[in-house]
Amino acid sequence: MRQESRSRKTIRKTIQEATTIMRDQPERTPEREAYYKKIHSQNLRPLWDVLKNIQTVEPKPREMPTLWKYDRDVKPALLESGSVISAREADRRVLVLENPGLRDYFFPCITHSLFAGLQMIMPGEVAPSHRHTQGALRFIIEGEGAYTAVNGEKTMMKVGDFVITPSWTWHDHGNETDQPMVWLDGLDIPIVDLLNCSFFEPYAEDQFPIDRPDGDSTARWGYAMVPDGYEHRTPTSPILNYSYERTREVLDKMADRGAHDPCHGFKMRYINPVTGDWAMPTMATSMTLLPKGFSGAPFRATDGAVYVVVEGHGRTVIDGKAYEWGPRDVFVAPTWCWQQHETNGSEAVIFSYSDRPVQEKLGLYREQRGRGA
Numbered sequence: 278m279r280q281e282s283r284s285r286k287t288i289r290k291t292i293q294e295a296t297t298i299m300r301d302q303p304e305r306t307p308e309r310e311a312y313y314k315k316i317h318s319q320n321l322r323p324l325w326d327v328l329k330n331i332q333t334v335e336p337k338p339r340e341m342p343t344l345w346k347y348d349r350d351v352k353p354a355l356l357e358s359g360s361v362i363s364a365r366e367a368d369r370r371v372l373v374l375e376n377p378g379l380r381d382y383f384f385p386c387i388t389h390s391l392f393a394g395l396q397m398i399m400p401g402e403v404a405p406s407h408r409h410t411q412g413a414l415r416f417i418i419e420g421e422g423a424y425t426a427v428n429g430e431k432t433m434m435k436v437g438d439f440v441i442t443p444s445w446t447w448h449d450h451g452n453e454t455d456q457p458m459v460w461l462d463g464l465d466i467p468i469v470d471l472l473n474c475s476f477f478e479p480y481a482e483d484q485f486p487i488d489r490p491d492g493d494s495t496a497r498w499g500y501a502m503v504p505d506g507y508e509h510r511t512p513t514s515p516i517l518n519y520s521y522e523r524t525r526e527v528l529d530k531m532a533d534r535g536a537h538d539p540c541h542g543f544k545m546r547y548i549n550p551v552t553g554d555w556a557m558p559t560m561a562t563s564m565t566l567l568p569k570g571f572s573g574a575p576f577r578a579t580d581g582a583v584y585v586v587v588e589g590h591g592r593t594v595i596d597g598k599a600y601e602w603g604p605r606d607v608f609v610a611p612t613w614c615w616q617q618h619e620t621n622g623s624e625a626v627i628f629s630y631s632d633r634p635v636q637e638k639l640g641l642y643r644e645q646r647g648r649g650a
């Protein structure tokens with residue numbers, strides 16, 4: 278984290294502006310164009326003709342702040358998808374939250390580094406088992422009692438639960454209840470694609486065999502204890518399901534004690550209990566409680582964040598424009614955009630995820646706080 282004083286910031290800005298003026302892209306004359314064309318056939322390109330594209334004073338994300346209203350828009354579309362295609366034929370019946378700023382991206386995504394989709398599974402359906410190197414998180418939006426199974430452990434999902442599918446683990450989903458169930462899938466698809474490490478394998482059968490009872494991983498790792506002799510070999514948390522029941526209790530206790538962050542309210546990270554690091558290596562996950570009547574100070578960060586509202590109503594001002602949200606709505610704040618959260622008559626609980634762990638490991642993460650923070 279880097280924070281600078283106002284005077285240093287002003288000096289830096291002045292230098293950057295001067296530098297920008299100095300480094301205006303060289304003019305394209307007919308002679309130069311001819312030369313560029315000639316060398317292009319030898320797989321050569323003049324750096325000075327493209328340098329401006331990377332010499333940005335600050336990040337210029339292509340994704341746009343966007344809000345998806347669940348009850349009004351997303352839910353009807355999801356329910357209709359049930360008659361358009363079965364879960365079996367679709368493999369995963371997911372409506373991708375495609376950022377309108379990334380319509381020509383290699384894959385529909387919510388930010389340049391993260392995928393988000395809403396998956397619906399109808400009563401009696403099964404989404405067959407497979408594994409891939411992309412890591413996935415599930416955040417439960419609606420319904421209760423469908424399951425996801427990961428490498429032989431099954432968990433029944435409830436609204437507000439945060440469930441992890443680590444990279445390269447077998448997973449299938451099923452719904453043995455009598456109501457549809459919807460959750461958000463968050464995946465690190467663009468990150469794995471950037472590194473060209475995408476592997477995929479379908480399992481021979483619909484379901485990978487279950488060999489551990491529901492709650493097994495929570496019992497082993499979820500109570501600030503670790504099985505003696507356990508050696509962790511992967512960077513992902515061994516906990517399968519971080520239940521909302523416990524998360525909500527934590528937030529309630531936090532809020533009882535008063536002091537909250539001026540920008541973020543009461544914000545708790547989900548961690549890997551074995552390492553103390555983020556629960557997943559590529560995606561940071563948190564749950565935030567914003568008190569009733571909260572009027573947050575502005576902040577921005579290099580990680581664009583995806584927000585899923587669990588409880589309460591409010592608004593987030595992103596780059597000067599207000600987005601009004603309520604339960605089950607999803608919205609995204611792009612990289613380095615000023616953000617400000619507000620609630621009205623109720624407290625609010627919001628889940629969020631971002632690519633922050635990757636940025637931190639590479640020494641790239643930055644944040645800045647504005648007036649009142």
Ligand code: GTQ
Nearest residue numbers: 369371394396448462464
């Ligand atoms: O549920 O396994 O939204 O593999 C995208 C890819 C969900 C899943 C997605 C997947 C899944």
Ligand code: FE2
Nearest residue numbers: 407409413448
């Ligand atoms: Fe998957």
